[in-house]
Amino acid sequence: xxxxFILRFLKFTLILSLLFPLxxxxxxxxxxxxxxxCKIITQVGPxxxxxxxxxxxxLIENVGVNxxxxxxxxxxxxxKLTVYPGFIDILSKSLLKFPQEKVEERREVAGxxxxxxxxxTPEIKAYDYADLSKSSIEKFHNSGFTVVNLIPExxxxxxxxxxxxxxxxxxxxxxxxxxxFLGIRFSPARRGYPNSLMGVFAFLRQTFSDxxxxxxxxxxxxxxxxxxxxxxxxxxxxxxNSYIVEKKPVVFLCRxxxxxxxxxxxxxxxxxxxxICDLGSEAFRVLNEIKNSHARLILTAGFKAPxxxxxxxLGKEEKExxxxxxxxxxxxxxxxxxxxxxxSSFETDEPSKFLEGIxxxxxxxxxxxxxxxxxxxxxxxxxxxxxxxxxxxxxxxxNLVLVEGNIFSKDSKIRYVFVDGKRFEIKExxxxxxxxxxxNVSGKWxxxxxxxxxxxxxxxxxxxxxxSLSGKFISQFGTTExxxxxxxxxxxxxxxxxxxxxxxxxLTFSAVVEGxxxxxxxxGQMGSMEFTGKRIP
Amino acid sequence: xSRGRWALWNLQEKEFLKExxxxxxxxILLIFSLSIFSYSEEILLLKNANIITVTGKDLEKxxxxxxxxxxxxxxxxIQPLKGAKVIDLNxxxxxxxxxxxxxxxxxxxxxxxxxxxxxxxxxxxxVLNPEDISIFxxxxxxxxxxxxxxxxxxxxxxxxxxxxxxxxKSAKEMIFKGAPKTIKWALGENPKQxxxxxxxxxxxxxxxxxxxxxxxxxxxxxxxxxxxWDEYNRKxxxxxxxxxxxxxxxxxxxxxRLEAIADVLRGKLWIxxxxxxxxxxxxxxxxxxxxxxxxxxxxxxLEGYKITKELVKYNVAVSTxxxxxxxxxxxxxxxxxxxxxxxxxGVLVAMSSDDSERMRRLFSEAAKAVRxxxxxxxxxxxxxxxxxxxxxxxxxxxxxxxxxxxxDLAIFNKHPLDPYTxxxxxxxxxxxxxxxxxxxxxxKKKKEEKEKKNRxx
Numbered sequence: 001x002x003x004x005f006i007l008r009f010l011k012f013t014l015i016l017s018l019l020f021p022l023x024x025x026x027x028x029x030x031x032x033x034x035x036x037x038c039k040i041i042t043q044v045g046p047x048x049x050x051x052x053x054x055x056x057x058x059l060i061e062n063v064g065v066n067x068x069x070x071x072x073x074x075x076x077x078x079x080k081l082t083v084y085p086g087f088i089d090i091l092s093k094s095l096l097k098f099p100q101e102k103v104e105e106r107r108e109v110a111g112x113x114x115x116x117x118x119x120x121t122p123e124i125k126a127y128d129y130a131d132l133s134k135s136s137i138e139k140f141h142n143s144g145f146t147v148v149n150l151i152p153e154x155x156x157x158x159x160x161x162x163x164x165x166x167x168x169x170x171x172x173x174x175x176x177x178x179x180x181f182l183g184i185r186f187s188p189a190r191r192g193y194p195n196s197l198m199g200v201f202a203f204l205r206q207t208f209s210d211x212x213x214x215x216x217x218x219x220x221x222x223x224x225x226x227x228x229x230x231x232x233x234x235x236x237x238x239x240x241n242s243y244i245v246e247k248k249p250v251v252f253l254c255r256x257x258x259x260x261x262x263x264x265x266x267x268x269x270x271x272x273x274x275x276i277c278d279l280g281s282e283a284f285r286v287l288n289e290i291k292n293s294h295a296r297l298i299l300t301a302g303f304k305a306p307x308x309x310x311x312x313x314l315g316k317e318e319k320e321x322x323x324x325x326x327x328x329x330x331x332x333x334x335x336x337x338x339x340x341x342x343x344s345s346f347e348t349d350e351p352s353k354f355l356e357g358i359x360x361x362x363x364x365x366x367x368x369x370x371x372x373x374x375x376x377x378x379x380x381x382x383x384x385x386x387x388x389x390x391x392x393x394x395x396x397x398x399n400l401v402l403v404e405g406n407i408f409s410k411d412s413k414i415r416y417v418f419v420d421g422k423r424f425e426i427k428e429x430x431x432x433x434x435x436x437x438x439x440n441v442s443g444k445w446x447x448x449x450x451x452x453x454x455x456x457x458x459x460x461x462x463x464x465x466x467x468s469l470s471g472k473f474i475s476q477f478g479t480t481e482x483x484x485x486x487x488x489x490x491x492x493x494x495x496x497x498x499x500x501x502x503x504x505x506x507l508t509f510s511a512v513v514e515g516x517x518x519x520x521x522x523x524g525q526m527g528s529m530e531f532t533g534k535r536i537p
Numbered sequence: 538x539s540r541g542r543w544a545l546w547n548l549q550e551k552e553f554l555k556e557x558x559x560x561x562x563x564x565i566l567l568i569f570s571l572s573i574f575s576y577s578e579e580i581l582l583l584k585n586a587n588i589i590t591v592t593g594k595d596l597e598k599x600x601x602x603x604x605x606x607x608x609x610x611x612x613x614x615i616q617p618l619k620g621a622k623v624i625d626l627n628x629x630x631x632x633x634x635x636x637x638x639x640x641x642x643x644x645x646x647x648x649x650x651x652x653x654x655x656x657x658x659x660x661x662x663x664v665l666n667p668e669d670i671s672i673f674x675x676x677x678x679x680x681x682x683x684x685x686x687x688x689x690x691x692x693x694x695x696x697x698x699x700x701x702x703x704x705x706k707s708a709k710e711m712i713f714k715g716a717p718k719t720i721k722w723a724l725g726e727n728p729k730q731x732x733x734x735x736x737x738x739x740x741x742x743x744x745x746x747x748x749x750x751x752x753x754x755x756x757x758x759x760x761x762x763x764x765x766w767d768e769y770n771r772k773x774x775x776x777x778x779x780x781x782x783x784x785x786x787x788x789x790x791x792x793x794r795l796e797a798i799a800d801v802l803r804g805k806l807w808i809x810x811x812x813x814x815x816x817x818x819x820x821x822x823x824x825x826x827x828x829x830x831x832x833x834x835x836x837x838x839l840e841g842y843k844i845t846k847e848l849v850k851y852n853v854a855v856s857t858x859x860x861x862x863x864x865x866x867x868x869x870x871x872x873x874x875x876x877x878x879x880x881x882x883g884v885l886v887a888m889s890s891d892d893s894e895r896m897r898r899l900f901s902e903a904a905k906a907v908r909x910x911x912x913x914x915x916x917x918x919x920x921x922x923x924x925x926x927x928x929x930x931x932x933x934x935x936x937x938x939x940x941x942x943x944x945d946l947a948i949f950n951k952h953p954l955d956p957y958t959x960x961x962x963x964x965x966x967x968x969x970x971x972x973x974x975x976x977x978x979x980x981k982k983k984k985e986e987k988e989k990k991n992r993x994x
Contacts, residue, residue: 188646193653197646198687198695201663202656202793209791220787227784258645258666258708265663286707308645310668 031421032056034069035402038078043085043377043391053083055398058421063392076402076423081415084372084407085392086146086399089354090379091161091181091251091277091298091344093153095140097131100479113192119155119185122239126150126162127178130171133497134506137166142426143351144375144407146399146419147176149383151183153253153346156200157207158183160239161251163383165399167419180383181275182243185253186262201262208270211237211244247273249382251298253346256306257282264293275382279347280306284333296382297339299374301357302347303327331374332365342379343371362408371408397421435489437467439513444536449522449529460533462492469494490514580604580621581944581967589632589953590938591922593915601631603944606966611940629961632918632953633938634681634945635899638856638925639809639836639889642671642685642896643700643711649688650695654728654740655755657720657797659695661685665708671893672702676971678897679947679960682713684929689723689811689836690730692742692751696720696797696806699929701945702963704970717930719833720801723811724748724821725867732865745817749824756828759798765789807833807930809856813867815840822851834928837891839871845882854885854928859905861895876920877910887925900947904954914954 033055040048040063054062054069061070069075115121130150140148146166152159161183163176184204189195194203214237221230242248252263254276260283267274276283276290277298283290290297303323305311311322334341348354362371380390388397398421405412414426445460462471469485473496485494495508511520511533518533581603588596588611602610602618617623641648645666650656665685675683686697699716726732728748730740742748772786800806808825812818812835825832831852835841838855839862841848848855860873880886888903890896903917926936934943947953948962963971
């Protein structure tokens, strides 16, 4: 049995390796770029009209007018383009992929609750779960984002974040910094202590206090030893120590205005270096308290009234009115109080919706200048990366957004993004109307993949709604879910990224369906293979 | 209540809800505008009112002058000071703002921390929700001060807090300054989980004996904790006196839970103990006596009428219901005469709500003590004013209409114990937080506006 499994795994590995690019040579050819005749919003001075940006080895080599362009440079005609510093999403959860787990439906499960059930997981590192596959980072590029700071969001001590450049050449290359923030959310445990909101605060106080005590005893033992009983090693408190005692930043994920006040209370009580992420868009209700605190502010652009809000209690009509008229004014209100902030994609998740939300904030009185700062300089400062990111200056990382028109207008078109000096062309969305679906492929299919090593078998679980397709790809190595597929006539298309040996691999399937069978091919980054499918009755 | 009566009650409730639904909806629509438009004059003169002071000296056709949120003068024919806002009450009834000594409103994210048997470290103050609509409902029934607290799932639960219902203000601004903080205890069926089960593995205790033992145990732990800190402080003092020679003593680890229990032992946290049955009340009073701590009040205490002598002896109050019982086994042995019987025997009794709906009609709960137990109107009204004020330790500021006290008033169209009475206005610190006439007018306007808008559309 074991032998068989190993053999199968080897076979699987070999087949998949065929789908991998052998070399990503073509991108490396152009490491010198020159963007000519463009308008440059440098964020360090007035905009430069008809300027040039030279990029070399991933950094900005030169910026200005009348600059000599190196001979080897690949030229980008920027005559119709405005260049902004690449956008930074200071807090994001959408590129994190955690292994699926069964959620116990019954609340009265026997046995002690696990730490995970209690939400005490500061040891979860975003780095380990980041999914920087091509298809997922493309969505960010499409909205002008070049850097994300990913943070686990579940539980009370949610985990630590990691900052990545949005390039597709592997996590190690994309990595910018590890563990800049610790996430904290006031979210009671499903089982065990603390399972009430007030319990969460008591728990956090005790934990912070314990961290200080642990640190104090450790320090004194190191210095004196004589007469002091040493503390047991505690990996969790070691992690917390850098944030609570040594003052690396923590981020409080706040659902409403009351959470913001609670975060400020805790932050000041323990003198933390802390951020408030305003998930409920209610910072405008407590501007003075924020101003008088040491909190730094991260706003979101979902603009949904929190459940605690009086507007939510007034019925659907009032809630919708508030979400249209009151909540989108939150960033403008915060800005006029003179509080600097950065924007996070929490509450919007999809980068396109995120950008849409920021545009909505601009429509509701937020100045374009401050909106841009909230996507560039401010997050760079907050992440302690302002020497490398946030503006268009010589020596900084060549992260740029090239836009036709004003980025805050709906009609603008993002043409390219540069990430680490690598160009990504933004494909215009195909608006082609698919043919009306003539088949219904919902159900289970057995897929046989023809390969030089013989055939492999997988199960495909499809669910079709109109012309949209989603489903699961099940092999002996795990299950991968996908959405966003299409059915057109009797053809189906879908793309998924599967995790393979720590790397993400994008696979695009297309097939023609005939009755209870299908025939098609699967395309990897380099090469394709044929497959056939049979419906499992 | 028999099954039939339950059904009937449910049916009536449903019909009532149907009728009320529309009205309540429009009512709610106005809440915000109301809170924005509520005015705050420095000087307010209420004229020609029937004043029930709850001190025993009532005044017919009298005036109350309010200055800077306090009652400045009570009498007849008071001349308005310059700049005063004058309201002619024209024979309406004024009583002290109603006080609810047992509730769980304005709390976000659960009222029970069941993750631990003893959860003294949790604090309702951390999770107040000043936007809770129940606050407004309470105002419509003349309530001005409430005590909101942890639930009864644990022998020792969390800390509670006294609030003034300053609707529209922040949580911090609602906190009753100077009111002692409380701690919720619970005996009987709830902490031993007889009628429900919490998430997680089965929990000790499952008997009344176990409940009491768990309190005794944590008392001992806290005493030990206090001893450790005392010893540390003594050593630290010595070390400082010797001018830092030798090793600086190492402090014990701070434990928020034991810290709270220590505050109970020091008398800083006032004990509010949920209990139904006479024997467990007797037993816990003895335990508190043994540890030298004062048990301030039994919550519900439905069998309190059986042990009035002991309640008086140990100086324990009861915060109870008028005619709400038999909803579980331990709540069977009582009757609507219980509150009056306790009061007549010298026990300090308050009528409390435990519920956001009952909260807005506490005056009719007080009236029941007249109807069933034959209490005087004064004694009945005390149960929703000065008595709960004493239980909460705020009688210096509220609970009666007296010169110098906070101007927290409830104004009714009829005597507050009249079955047909309606609360017309609620005032806190001289500020009007609820004005029914203005409110109905605004509601009408809003409705008209809406209809206009609909017609246009």
